[in-house]
Amino acid sequence: KGSHLILRSTASTSGSVLASLDPGTSVTVLSTSGEWSKVQVGSKTGYVHTEYLTSTKPSSTSNSSSSTTKTTTKYVNVDKGSHLILRSTASTSGSVLASLDPGTSVTVLSTSGEWSKVQVGNKTGYVHTEYLTSTKPSTSDDQSGNSDSEQTVTKYTTADLNLRKSNSTSSSVITVIPKGTAVTVYSETNGWARVTVNGNTGYVSTKYLTGGATLNGKVTTVEQDYDISLSQLTNIEMKASPQTDTNNRYVRSDAVKKTSSTTGTLDGSWNVRDGAGTNYDVAETLPSGTSVTILDTVAGTDGHTWYKISYNKTWKNATANEVEYYLNPKNFINDPVSSLQFLKLSTTANIDVNEVNQKILAGKGTLAGKAQSFITAAKTYGVNELYLISHALLETGNGTSQLAKGYPYTYKGKTYTVYNMYGIGAYDGNAVEDGAAYAYSQGWFSPEAAIIGGARFIANGYISAGQDTLYAMRWNPSGAATYGYATHQYATDIGWAYKQVNEIYNLYNLLDSYSITLEVPNYK
Structure with a gap:
């Protein structure tokens, strides 16, 4: 009040102000995307924060969830030596505003889901709620939290495994992860690993994780020759400003004027390299006064002590060494998971309808029982069925999104139920309405029509152009x-193709009957 x-x-908070709405004002919600809702109030149409809307009219004396919510003070609770990232939006893709030390005091303005909007000094942004605590932790304690700035690795489950909300066998189970599933591991402490799999984050026992993986189906490998050498392709790619989000950046210790045990500023202009030593490539040159976070101290190859650092950039210029690593097929082809970036997407997976419906699509909302539609789409437009299924599961939230369930779209006074399974035309800011408009224009009035028709759009962009592997989509060696x-x-991310394969592998891993064709580049 x-x-x-x-x-x-x-x-966006940078959008111009159309009106200032009193508590209890009635609004008509036209669509919702992320943290914003498009609404109509009288003759005005605009955007408001979804978290401040409620289905029931609040009383004038109620403690509503609007911006009058009382603020609270909490503290960053992550491992000593780790940092909690303050981001511009409630998403891991939001830009980095600051790197918060353990024990940092923050003012919590609001909480929605797994994110909290906080103020730290003169900066306002978002952090993961689970890394905040009401009592200030001792900086010498071995805290149980871990920040999203930590490096990750991929491991695989050796048994059907419970994913739990916390690192305890008494904690509730989020889901059961099938044997052989690839998971992203953030940290391992006291027999527990914090992991992400299929969009869920939680804890599993480390005794059931391994670094190795296998594929059950038939795998055929073919080579694609290119009239260019790996070093020539690397030089070409370097001119296109390739990017990386790695924290593998190093600077000599005498370059840093420390402000705490883990923070400091550069004392002069210094080269930042992709390894600890002057024999490593220069990633970029940072100006004097740049704030850095010290992640580790290592002995350099040149006899000096070096710091592994992070700084105020989520994305950094990639070095030639890093680009060549991701370009070189030999670094990935022998791994059953990372080799899937060479999966030839124009070839059929020869999947069994009943097996896919039972093992992959069961319980997946509108997508349940639709294996035959994906097979028809694959054969009609020449796109791998498992690739289409992976795309659809991601875009529809496992078949539960508004566009997946059927959205009422009104055109010239008549309302039609439309479907969109791949998020085609669903642009940020007005995603549902725009995606529905595109679905109407294509005649997608059933889930089957959206699955089959949408495959044509996916095929036309890259696959039909001959870039029919994730690797070729990213690098296009034929064009170079x-x-x-x-x-x-x-994409400009050098690791883009590598990052896409876990979910595809996990789908294949659920099946016993399928075939895979890998098209591996061969450079002169």
């Missing part, structure tokens, strides 16, 4: 060999 909700012209420069590439 006494505060107001801002109606903005765009789904033909034109002498980088062209028609899906």
